[in-house]
Amino acid sequence: MTEENIITFDHVSKEFTRADSKEKLQVLKNINLKIHKGSIFGIIGYSGAGKSTLIRCINGIELPDTGKVDFEDIEINHMPKKQLRETRKEMGMIFQQFNLMPSRTVFENVALPIKYSKQSQQQIKDKVLELLKIVGLPDKADAFPSTLSGGQKQRVAIARALVNDPKVLLCDEATSALDPQTTEDIIQLLRRLNHELDITIVVVTHEMQVIEELCDDVAVLDKGKIVEQGDVYSVFVDPKTPLTKKFIATTSKLNLPDEVLNSNLLKLHDNDLLVKVTYISSKAIEPLISAISRKFNVDANIIVGDIKILRGKPLGGLVIILSGKQSDVSGALSYIKEKQVRTEVLASA
């Protein structure tokens, strides 16, 4: 990844007029984005947020009403048709529903974008077979799509999207039709392609897990507006908007349901506090927990732990019960707060 931008959105807005009511719908509102060359950039939002419209502005399938989209510093929206067609070859695209041709074999599907190119039959064959190997389907060239699993179909679609050696791969909900394990496999494949082919990947999704596991940077899209963006670690440790927090909650085990909080399952006594302790930097939490036990003579019982490593840095935290004398418990709490850790008292006795 470099600091050089391959795609930029500069004050992009777009509206659609509904065919039935002639009502105008503002689908993209003043979008500003910078996508670094070689990075994996994620855009997350609920259904109808404008994700597909946004990603389609990158390859010029949709054109902004105002503002501009640049690809390698050249404006997409005013390109002559022929130049736009050539530029599109630099961008492969994959979809939720794979969009394979059912009557063609895997080989023919992958070869389709270069069928009428200047390449010889042998070159086409070599290219397709090489790509099928890269996506893990070396023996499926003659199979028909209907005989493949969802994950295999998406691998074929990825091979087809790569056949022109694009600089960018656009993924519109590429894992949304897949089960969790297959989603995982496709995420691993996309990461490998990013690394090995140095290809920039733009992903739109409604699944925060995909952002967490795949992306370097993220933008949160809410009703056509970007409400938050940044590198994935920063956004995950310190989300600013309620929508971002809601998405992150879907990937964390630290949110105890109200039934648990309000039940006596947790049995708080005397001065007990139920506290959520989460990372706001890469400083370790575990030594902190043993330190407060020693320093303040409190017990820290771990109720839930969810600590993972994201881009080499710890993310998540613990839910603990602090027990001891009141002054010790509050002293321990203040001590944790001073360290680079966020605390939230969920319940007290």
Ligand SMILES: Nc1ncnc2c1ncn2[C@@H]1O[C@H](COP(=O)(O)OP(=O)(O)OP(=O)(O)O)[C@@H](O)[C@H]1O
């Ligand atoms: N060609 C069009 N004409 C009119 N309205 C459109 C058109 N394309 C999209 N829309 C509307 O624009 C809004 C955003 O659509 P878009 O497909 O970009 O959302 P999305 O975030 O991709 O949603 P999903 O998660 O369901 O795919 C929706 O309300 C949709 O109905």
Ligand SMILES: [Mg+2]
């Ligand atoms: Mg969509």
